[in-house]
Structure formats: structure tokens, C-alpha cells
Amino acid sequence: MQPYVPSYRAPFFSALAERLAEQGHELVIAAGQPTDAQAKRRDGARIPGVSERRLRTRIVKLGPARLRLVNARPAWKDADVVVAELAAGASATYGALLQCRRPVGVWGHVEAFTAPDSRLTRALRRWQTRAATHVLAYTDTGAALAKDWGVDAAHVTSLHNTVDLTALSQAIDRAKADDPSTVRARLGLSSGPVFAMIGGLDASKRIDLVVGALDVLWASRPEIQLIVGGRGELEPAFSEAVERGQVRLVGYVGNDAKAEFARVATALLNPGRVGLIAVESMAMELPIVTTSGARHGPEYEYLTPGVDSIECEPTATALAATLVALADDSEQVGQLSAAIGKRLDAFSLSHMVDQYAGALESLVDASKTRSRHSKM
Structure with a gap:
């Protein structure tokens, strides 16, 4: 039942x-x-x-x-x-x-x-x-x-x-043949750093922190972009960031779209509840950026913050600073991505x-x- x-x-x-x-x-x-x-x-x-x-x-x-x-x-x-x-x-x-x-x-x-x-x-x-x-x-x-x-x-x-990762893994393998600039063009993204967010757009995902971080970034690092795959009652909260060109809302996303996200994104943004996206992050080889104190799902225990994911303070300023740090540190991103990718076969x-x-x-x-x- x-x-x-x-x-x-x-x-x-x-x-x-x-x-x-x-x-x-x-x-x-x-x-x-x-x-x-x-x-x-x-x-x-x-x-x-x-x-x-x-x-x-x-x-x-x-x-x-x-x-x-x-x-x-x-x-x-x-x-x-x-x-x-x-x-x-x-x-x-x-x-x-x-x-x-x-x-x-x-x-x-x-x-x-x-x-x-x-x-x-x-x-x-x-x-x-x-x-x-x-x-x-x-x-x-x-x-x-x-x-x-x-x-x-x-x-x-x-x-x-x-969740079943077979189709997602296959889509990711296919997407590796695509030039990142081509994928960016299809997704309506410019050449700046990209972060991705996937899942329901409701209060449990702390959309308020995301919107606040986007406001901070607009004043300091406007070239950082966010692509959002998902639907929910808080979609309208992104309207100003969409008008500024910071955010692309693409609606509910399947495996092919997630594979394209994995091709161009630095990390997955999920400051609120982390659930089964923890498993998908393994296939996408994208570390999750989340916040301390959030009511995460039980699957959050699959991750080790600092090793294969990042956890920051639950403020818009801290979240924005974390995104900037990752955008500017390809070596750290590579280490995090390699660590989360190794977890794929465990679940x-x-x-x-x-x-x-x-x-x-x-x-x-x-x-x-x-x-x-x-x-x-």
C-alpha cells in the first residue's frame, strides 16, 4: 500500500x-x-x-x-x-x-x-x-x-x-560524445560556471536559500548560472533570476536531460532535503552541495560531506560562497566528482x-x- x-x-x-x-x-x-x-x-x-x-x-x-x-x-x-x-x-x-x-x-x-x-x-x-x-x-x-x-x-x-540508474548511466555515456558548448547552446546557457538543481520545487528543498544565494551572486558573480529540472509550487520564486538570465527552468527532466546537466554542470545544488538524488549524483559524477541542519531523507547517509559532497551553513551568503569556491577550484571539484562516482555500484x-x-x-x-x- x-x-x-x-x-x-x-x-x-x-x-x-x-x-x-x-x-x-x-x-x-x-x-x-x-x-x-x-x-x-x-x-x-x-x-x-x-x-x-x-x-x-x-x-x-x-x-x-x-x-x-x-x-x-x-x-x-x-x-x-x-x-x-x-x-x-x-x-x-x-x-x-x-x-x-x-x-x-x-x-x-x-x-x-x-x-x-x-x-x-x-x-x-x-x-x-x-x-x-x-x-x-x-x-x-x-x-x-x-x-x-x-x-x-x-x-x-x-x-x-x-532508483534504477541503468537508463541514466546509458544516457550519460551517450552524452559524452557531445561537445559541452553544443550542450550549453541546447540548454540556453552561456559560457560561465553552471550548477544544476533537480527535483520537486517545494519548501522542503529550501528554495528560499537558493533564491537568496542567486541574489548574492547577481551582485558579485553574475556569470554563475543555475539550470533547474523539476516542477512544484515554488517555481514562481525563480522569476526574477530567470529574467536576469541566471536561471533556466526546464520543467520535469528525464534521463537524457539529466545526462546533459552532468555534461556541463559543476555540481548539484540541493540545500534542502537530500533524498534519492544522492544515488543519482553517483551516476552523474556530480557532488551535491547542501546545508547543515536540513531534514534530509535517509539516503543522505550514503554521502560523506567533505569527501564526495559539500555541506555549508544554511544561509544564502554561505551557499553563494560555496558555489563561488567550487566554480573557482576545478581540482576540488575533480576530487569530489571522482569520489562520488566510485559509489555508483554500492546501491x-x-x-x-x-x-x-x-x-x-x-x-x-x-x-x-x-x-x-x-x-x-
């Missing part, structure tokens, strides 16, 4: 469905539609060949908390095993854990990486992990926390959450599929055991 299926998840679910079919199982994805800022990213996906059941979702806001109210029983009532979202505000997860007589796994961050935590929300997630038959954590940090909360290590899987989609399929197989075994006991 998913809140919705973003496009970056489609290759994973497609590969997982194929793997499960080889084992005689069928994958059914029950998901709603993206809401609020997620809807404005326009990245919802359908997965050919994979059974889907649409869920109606209603969002209720209680102060800073958001509850997703979903009647998911019709989606899981005939399932042999269920995997639900590990999230304090997901009503469908409580329904499955309390009502479903089949094994129920939960998957997600476990730790509150991207949102403020409280005693209540932490207690609710802890209860979900302990009530579940199996916990599928995105990363090692989440897996360790589930074990600290008392979940048997045999019932915890670290997925090493990632493959095939490994994540192996981990997920193995966890599902353990849930199937648990289902068979329960079935035998119920007949005794």
Missing part, C-alpha cells in the same frame, strides 16, 4: 513484480493520488503489467500533523500478505495491523528523517514496527532503530533504498529488489505457518 506511485518507483515495482511472478506470486499495488505539494510535482505513474487498486484518500490536518484517511480493507482483504506504509499518520496501516489476519509488513524510513517528530508520532511508529510481522527499512539507520525498539533482527530488512536496484523479495518470501512463509496452525 502506497500514498501514491511516483515515477521514480515505477522501475522498482516493475522489477519486483517480475521477480515475484517467477516465484509464483502476484504483486498488487494499492495507492491513492498525490495530494498538495506532491500533486504539483506531476510525477505520478502507472505501471504496465502490474495490478493496481485505486484508494480514495482524504487528508485531515491537525495542527502540524497530517492524517491520511483511507479505507484500504477492500485492497488487502484477499491478500496473502500485506506491506503497508510505516507512517504515524497513515490510517490504512493501523487498519491492516489491527484487522488483517494475514502477516503484515511495514516499510519506510522508521526514523523521522524528513519531518518534526514528537513523543506521540514516535510512539506510533514504534508500535507499528513492533506490531508488524516484518519491518522493511529504507536504510541501515532505520533498520538499527527498529531493532533498538525491540524488533527481532530476523524480522528486519535494510533495503538500501535506491543497485537489483539489490533492493533482492532484499524486498526476500522479506516478502518470509511473510509468505509466515502466512503458510499461520494457515497450518489454524487448521490444527
Whole structure:
């Protein structure tokens, strides 16, 4: 069960469905539609060949908390095993854990990486992990926390959450044949230093810091340019920088566009939440520039600031100074790029599929055991 299926998840679910079919199982994805800022990213996906059941979702806001109210029983009532979202505000997860007589796994961050935590929300997630038959954590940090909360290590899987980099790597190899000046012309860029930003344009990405840094750079280093691939509610915040010629907004970008970014950019700019872009940076061989104190996704633990990425103070002035320093130091950029490129093979989609399929197989075994006991 998913809140919705973003496009970056489609290759994973497609590969997982194929793997499960080889084992005689069928994958059914029950998901709603993206809401609020997620809807404005326009990245919802359908997965050919994979059974889907649409869920109606209603969002209720209680102060800073958001509850997703979903009647998911019709989606899981005939399932042999269920995997639900590990999230304090997901009503469908409580329904499955309390009502479903089949094994129920939960998957997600476990730790509150991207949102403020409280005693209540932490207690609710802890209860979900302990009530579940199996916990599928995105990363090692989440897996360790589930074990600290008392979940048997045999019932915890670290997925090493990632995305399919095959097509991106192939696009990057093709782009290497293109002259950088030709790529710059296609992207509407001049000959000055270029930084790239990829992802949803919302508050979590600290667009305010980016806009502030652009204002600082306009007064000191106007030749530094930013190319932005992504959509979101804060696109209009770049309007002045676009008029000045500092910024190129190209909308949602696929692998070919990302490969062109990699051909001409110095680094990836992501002062707010760093998530799966950490993995894409490995294929692009572009270090990420981010800020300390941001609520990064769990995938940020894949990076080592100062070795394969850069972390600066969360101010527009510090961010601008960091970009200037990188624009003027090709040797440092080369070292950072080489270091992040070496990480590419550490987070493959095939490994994540192996981990997920193995966890599902353990849930199937648990289902068979329960079935035998119920007949005794």
C-alpha cells in the first residue's frame, strides 16, 4: 500500500513484480493520488503489467500533523500478505495491523528523517514496527532503530533504498560524445560556471536559500548560472533570476536531460532535503552541495560531506560562497566528482529488489505457518 506511485518507483515495482511472478506470486499495488505539494510535482505513474487498486484518500490536518484517511480493507482483504506504509499518520496501516489476519509488513524510513517528530508520532511508529510481522527499512539507520525498539533482527530488512540508474548511466555515456558548448547552446546557457538543481520545487528543498544565494551572486558573480529540472509550487520564486538570465527552468527532466546537466554542470545544488538524488549524483559524477541542519531523507547517509559532497551553513551568503569556491577550484571539484562516482555500484536496484523479495518470501512463509496452525 502506497500514498501514491511516483515515477521514480515505477522501475522498482516493475522489477519486483517480475521477480515475484517467477516465484509464483502476484504483486498488487494499492495507492491513492498525490495530494498538495506532491500533486504539483506531476510525477505520478502507472505501471504496465502490474495490478493496481485505486484508494480514495482524504487528508485531515491537525495542527502540524497530517492524517491520511483511507479505507484500504477492500485492497488487502484477499491478500496473502500485506506491506503497508510505516507512517504515524497513515490510517490504512493501523487498519491492516489491527484487522488483517494475514502477516503484515511495514516499510519506510522508521526514523523521522524528513519531518518534526514528537513523543506521540514516535510512539506510533514504534508500535507499528513492533506490531508488524516484518519491518522493511529504507536504510541501515532505520533498520538499527527498529531493532533498538525491540524488533527481532530476523524480522528486519535494510533495503538500501535506491532508483534504477541503468537508463541514466546509458544516457550519460551517450552524452559524452557531445561537445559541452553544443550542450550549453541546447540548454540556453552561456559560457560561465553552471550548477544544476533537480527535483520537486517545494519548501522542503529550501528554495528560499537558493533564491537568496542567486541574489548574492547577481551582485558579485553574475556569470554563475543555475539550470533547474523539476516542477512544484515554488517555481514562481525563480522569476526574477530567470529574467536576469541566471536561471533556466526546464520543467520535469528525464534521463537524457539529466545526462546533459552532468555534461556541463559543476555540481548539484540541493540545500534542502537530500533524498534519492544522492544515488543519482553517483551516476552523474556530480557532488551535491547542501546545508547543515536540513531534514534530509535517509539516503543522505550514503554521502560523506567533505569527501564526495559539500555541506555549508544554511544561509544564502554561505551557499553563494560555496558555489563561488567550487566554480573557482576545478581540482576540488575533480576530487569530489571522482569520489562520488566510485559509489555508483554500492546501491543497485537489483539489490533492493533482492532484499524486498526476500522479506516478502518470509511473510509468505509466515502466512503458510499461520494457515497450518489454524487448521490444527
